[in-house]
Amino acid sequence: MRRTTSVLTATMFAAAMGVVAAGPASASAAPAWGHRHHHAVKTSPYVALGDSYSSAAGVQPSVVGSPPVCSRSTLNYAHDIAAVTKPTSFTDVTCSGAKTSDFYSSQSAGVAPQLDAVTNKTRLVTMTIGGNDEDVFVDSFFGCAAISSTDITGNPCQKKYGSTFTDEIVNQTYPHLVAALRAVHEKAPHATVAIVGYPEILPATGSLACYPAMPISLGDVPWLHHEENVLNSVVRRAAWKTGSRFIDMAPSSTGHDACQPESKRWIEPAVGPVNAFPVHPNAVGEAAMARQTLLQLCIRAHAGR
Template sequence: MRRTTSVLATTLFTAALGVGVAVPATAKVSPPKANHHSIKTSPYVALGDSYASAAGVAPLVAGAPATCSRSTLNFAHDLAAATQPRSFTDVTCSGAKTADFYGSQAPGVAPQLDAVTKKTRFVTMTIGGNDEDVFTSSFFGCATISATDVLGNPCQRKYGTTFTDAIVNQTYPNVLAALKAVRKKAPAATIAIVGYPQILPEVGRLDCYRSMPIAMGDVPWLKHEQDVLNAVIARAARHAGARFIDMAASSRGHDACAPVGTRWIEPAIAPVNAFPVHPNATGEAAMAEQTLLQLGL
């Protein structure tokens, strides 16, 4: 049991640092072709974090900074394949926070907003999950203590509302400011911020503990945390004049506890062609599909 949680802690920490080993790709679901007359989709700029870059999903974009783990199968590339923009720029980067829109995330990685200009007409992203280190602190923290009470909620008892408070009080204004900064640089653009797909099922499952060793009572608590994160991102989008792409309904049943071929999120232990607790190629294609559908493209 201790070895299992140690492995999870190591894999989650590795993902947080933006380091991973790619394995053979799984089949990708192609998004539908878009009718891109109502919304201009060129020039198109893709921003965001590891859920936008498709961290760990082979093949990676040639020449991109290694720290960004930027995949050719990320949802932005799927959207570009569907909409065929004349100009497409992908600056997504694993581990990105809203602060990395304004400053360099790592040597050789320019501030993401540098890619956005007044000529930009379409911008997509996922962002906010890394702010205040909420994602890594919550999942990493839960992994290290889950073995102490597998059927209980040791993580919730330890952290209480720490993470949701940080999301509401700090992540929300950060995301709002980032979206407003994008709008300022690209006043004519359609800006779409994609919600994070469901990572965990509604309730804890013992049969999933081997691959996602989170205590049963902490599963709904962590899912609530993700729901709060998506809710503040949606609110920020409304207030900034951006479009929120809701992944909640479509990703239900495709969480990290679902079997290979059904899941959109890879588990913490033995993930297939994606960083632990990150979307696989099928999940990225689903994010592209929902973006097309919800924008009416």
């Protein structure tokens, strides 16, 4: 699962220069962004914000000196982007478990509000955020795993929760995202602000073959897949509303979910994860998130320094 920094840098450089081989990862290369930004992207100073999908939680090696609670990896997608663009200033304040509220207040002792890292000199900001708001991610994916044994082939989680999680995403997470993105723009009015969507965690349909690694009832798999689609659509809407750029991970990550074999997956399963937290991106997944960010922002190596 792990790649060396040199291999990652070479891969990201190839992607940035537009010579990536055709395939699933190039399927969403077309930009998708808000209406305010159509200029060349400057990449320095660069600030990385966000949650565990941004920090690459559990992926070794960790960033030396970073708060242990943040589980910040040197192989997260922000470090991969920085390896290509080589900004003169790069600040990574990503932190596992972060919510949009942690942009404004301390997430835990020794962890400053993430917005403290953003200044009026910042020119590029990336993040993945929103999945932890309202505790939707934990309550749904891990909560459903806890009750799946009651009906492996059915949909016990859907029966229990109905539209609870998607309602929370639409009615609560969306305004939180809008407020957080606006706050970033206010602190860095000249920055390109990119919010990266969540890669596909589950396939569109459940299978008994996947159940041992991802113990989600088969009927609940499409329900959770839909929930993630709703979350990503809300992230996209918030990006459009605030003039931010949305990095769509759905097309390129299809077929790389946690049910795939180790050689193919970008997301590690709940049972037996390799070099990543359960149900989180591995180093290959983080590299794919970096690649799509570079492609969809049309950033070339060393661009806009």
